[in-house]
Amino acid sequence: MALTASQLAVVSRLLDEALPLDDAARGRWLASLPKEHETLRPALQELLRHATSVDAADASADPLWQLERQLRTEAKIHHVGELVGPYRLVSERTRSALASTWIAESTDIGHRTVELKLPHADVIDAGLGQRIVRERARLAALGHPSLSRLYDTGWTEGGQPFIAVEHVDGTALDQWCREKRLDVRDRVRLFLDTVRAVANIHAHGVVHRDIQPATVVVTDAGKIKLLDVGLVKILSSNPTGVAGADPKHAAPEQIRGEPASFSTDIYALGVVLYELLGGRAPYVLMTREGRELEDAILHQDPPGPSRITKDPRAAAAMRGPLDAIVLKALAKEPAQRYETAAAFAADLDRYLSSQGAEAQRGDGDGFAGLGSMVRNPAMWVGVAIAVVVVAVGFLVW
């Protein structure tokens, strides 16, 4: 029934009449089609069969409608094989405080595999729709090869919002480093790619808010992919974003309830690097209580990673500039950290390119972002004393 351009123009006009109608009214409309358009009836009938009701989707903007949907999806639990919008759930991947993440398959002809984020019922507030629309536009503009892409957002007929993102088959950064037994240099090199990816989203005005080893993955080709960029901002109306983020990677200002900023991401990167180099989190906790973690994040000064690694060769590679770089990113006050992710990356880059020469010269000159720390021997004495005090403290304990 391939239509010509002039027939198509008529069909276009007729569809404007028929599309706003519901199914029953469309049937009546088709039956009473004027005589001159009768030849188009089979084509119209076929097209209307494919037409979904556009207006149903528009209701998502209405707050009352959202509230109703929220009540209807309360305590909703998803299952394998379930159809969510145009996606069929294949397997649940992770579940965070804000959303569950499923591997899903698009039911269109392409059967594309996506990662589907399904916000929990208690996350679905009146602002979620607006936040999705606002952030979607910002995130769509990012398009960098190191970022997992946002494909699609929407609401199902049942009121479940969904966010479809690129499915990245990869290994969490920390796991990758362990499995491949990467040395300090290679770890720093991979981490540098991560910092550059973060610098890229910052350049577009986007704060990640949830940087941790699980959201930085390495693909089989050895390339870094940053996952869930900006997702916490969509899912949580809380400007600190800490409710959704892993508290282990929360920055002091987030604990204090201040809004997340670019500097918050730099701190979280510092925690990731610390774990990659030192083999454990920066803070040692005696209990599993959240209060103790918060207290440590606010007040405990972690030792340089070279002091805690069990590998003496690695410790030698980290001592000096690399320790200082990590601790600068982890500074309690945002103003004491790297001003930008790009500056952070520059110092890591300098570390990588000057490492050999540096060991011979025996100084750390040239690390612009580090200020006087590296160049001031008195300060190193202070750091050493502090480390001894901490070590003694542990022994006594």
Next chain:
Amino acid sequence: MATITLLLQRNTAGDAAARNELFATAYDALKRLARARLRDAGSDELDATSLVHESYLRFVNGGQLRAEDRRAFFSYASHVMRSVIVDTARERLAERRGGGAAHLTLTTQIAEDLVQGEDGILRIHEALQVLEQADPRLARVVEMRYFGGYTELEIAEALDVADRTVRRDCEKGLLLLRAALA
């Protein structure tokens, strides 16, 4: 060579020569990117969105395009992207007749919704030409959505209409395309 920004402005002012030059400049950039992408990825999927966004970033970073002209560039780039995709599909078809050459897949919704492969891309292109005669505005929205790979929201922004309008246009445009294809 004039900057993209200047060309866009002259094009908006109705300068036909600027339109041709604009097309040629953007076409080359997108074509190079598309080829590099197909080669690097070792895959046969062309992702229109990332190509257009990437070319936009390159033009901006290269100082050829002002960020303020983003809107005009994006609506224009969809048209260019369509040409690149259609030309690539034609080349692939010709190569395959000579043997070899893998299938090209377009990772936008339209390929999934309607038909796949080079034949599919070319048929969609022809159907879109019919739609352009019947309803130029709808054809433009469909082109941006399916060949440019933009979200409905981005199209709404570029054309300065409500995203609800774009959603309607996309739905209807796809229906009409289906009619022209069948």
